[in-house]
Amino acid sequence: SMVPGRIFEVSAAPTPGGGAVAVLHDVTEVDRVEKTRRDFIANVSHELRTPLTSISGYVETLLEDIVELPENAREFLSIILKNAKRMNRLTEDLLALASVESGEYKLRLQRVRASALVSDAIESLAGMVVDSGVLLVEGSVTTEWVMADVDAMTQVFGNLIENAMKYGGAGGRVRVGARLLEGSVEFYVQDFGPGIPSEHLDRIFERFYRVDKARSRESGGTGLGLAIVKHVLMAHGGAIRAESELGAGATFLFTLPCASPPAVPGEGEPAGK
Numbered sequence: 001s002m003v004p005g006r007i008f009e010v011s012a013a014p015t016p017g018g019g020a021v022a023v024l025h026d027v028t029e030v031d032r033v034e035k036t037r038r039d040f041i042a043n044v045s046h047e048l049r050t051p052l053t054s055i056s057g058y059v060e061t062l063l064e065d066i067v068e069l070p071e072n073a074r075e076f077l078s079i080i081l082k083n084a085k086r087m088n089r090l091t092e093d094l095l096a097l098a099s100v101e102s103g104e105y106k107l108r109l110q111r112v113r114a115s116a117l118v119s120d121a122i123e124s125l126a127g128m129v130v131d132s133g134v135l136l137v138e139g140s141v142t143t144e145w146v147m148a149d150v151d152a153m154t155q156v157f158g159n160l161i162e163n164a165m166k167y168g169g170a171g172g173r174v175r176v177g178a179r180l181l182e183g184s185v186e187f188y189v190q191d192f193g194p195g196i197p198s199e200h201l202d203r204i205f206e207r208f209y210r211v212d213k214a215r216s217r218e219s220g221g222t223g224l225g226l227a228i229v230k231h232v233l234m235a236h237g238g239a240i241r242a243e244s245e246l247g248a249g250a251t252f253l254f255t256l257p258c259a260s261p262p263a264v265p266g267e268g269e270p271a272g273k
């Protein structure tokens with residue numbers, strides 16, 4: 001019989017006779033340890049925010065021309081500021097990851113067309129050039145309905161497109177699109193850069209996993225972007241994978257479950273478009 005207050009995972013194990021037995025694994029302890037780890041990371045990140053803001057603020061003030069600075073000071077202060085900003089990005093990403101990893105992460109799901117999700121996401125990537133050969137949206141993006149948190153998906157697209165531009169090489173093209181599969185829509189972000197060696201393809205979604213640590217640091221990466229993306233998609237009931245041919249580029253493909261069309265025609269369509 002079940003033990004009250006404990007959580008079990010059930011799996012099937014074959015028996016020598018060709019039958020199967022159900023195996024119960026006690027995951028209560030694992031869950032508790034995981035939660036403690038997540039809470040700890042979230043607390044530390046949160047506590048680091050205030051002192052970091054203070055450091056950046058004072059350094060920025062010193063760098064304004066009001067103060068006369070001794071030799072070298074300007075250069076050193078710039079380095080301090082750059083690193084404070086880097087730490088700030090890291091704490092923000094750690095907080096975001098702790099939040100999406102926890103069961104308490106709340107999505108604001110709405111019914112939206114896949115094509116609208118793509119164009120909304122790209123519109124909010126200010127400064128990125130669309131349809132001028134750099135960021136190219138496929139002409140045949142499916143208009144199928146999906147359930148999604150539009151803001152969360154904007155972050156997903158933002159992360160993947162930023163990576164494609166960062167690792168895909170200077171001025172490299174990035175293709176974005178979506179197609180209908182059975183019961184889900186598959187979105188993709190493709191670049192034509194050096195690609196990712198196959199042995200790393202599964203692991204790049206782990207937190208802090210980078211193919212080239214030095215390169216990632218140099219470009220200001222935290223190594224958490226893809227882990228956040230993966231958990232946001234999992235919370236949607238979707239999934240993500242990467243494909244790559246070395247020297248020819250990398251493609252990130254992710255799915256979102258289809259939604260039924262709205263009962264009232266026109267609902268969910270952007271107004272005035």
Ligand code: ADP
Binds near residue numbers: 195
């Ligand atoms: P970050 O970019 O901050 O290092 P991410 O989690 O976004 O962290 O990515 C993890 C790693 O995956 C990167 O360090 C890089 O090695 C690899 N990667 C991600 N996107 C691409 C891409 N489009 N082409 C080649 N490598 C990539």
